[in-house]
Amino acid sequence: MHRLISMRQMPMACKRGGIYLANFNPSKGTEPGKTLPCIVMQSDLLNEAGHPSTTVLPLTTHLIEDAAPLRYRVVARTGLKSDSDIILDQTRTIDNRRITSDMLIILTEKEISEVEAYWRIVLGLD
Numbered sequence: 001m002h003r004l005i006s007m008r009q010m011p012m013a014c015k016r017g018g019i020y021l022a023n024f025n026p027s028k029g030t031e032p033g034k035t036l037p038c039i040v041m042q043s044d045l046l047n048e049a050g051h052p053s054t055t056v057l058p059l060t061t062h063l064i065e066d067a068a069p070l071r072y073r074v075v076a077r078t079g080l081k082s083d084s085d086i087i088l089d090q091t092r093t094i095d096n097r098r099i100t101s102d103m104l105i106i107l108t109e110k111e112i113s114e115v116e117a118y119w120r121i122v123l124g125l126d
Contacts, residue, residue, distance in 0.1 A: 021101035059084040069118035079105040
């Protein structure tokens with residue numbers, strides 16, 4: 001027998017470079033906890049294929065100046081109430097059910113490119 005799942009329970013397909021709210025609880029040690037915005041870094045090939053998890057970077061409003069490449073500043077705009085820092089050393093792959101909102105904003109191509117450059121440094125890929 002098949003169980004019907006309502007559309008509200010089905011995780012939406014996220015878009016790379018999009019910022020969404022996600023529930024990061026429970027956290028351990030230095031991991032960010034609570035519901036926070038995060039940027040989707042995973043390829044849209046996986047996102048559109050219905051992959052059950054998504055690789056993200058959390059954002060915080062606890063701003064640190066001159067913290068590149070560990071932080072990248074995203075300026076407030078419609079959909080993002082406060083200036084926020086992307087925390088590039090806190091890469092997480094989360095179950096899609098942790099994503100609790102529709103897309104808040106999407107970064108520009110220039111912003112995504114700059115985030116990718118910092119992320120490559122943090123991951124040791126450059």
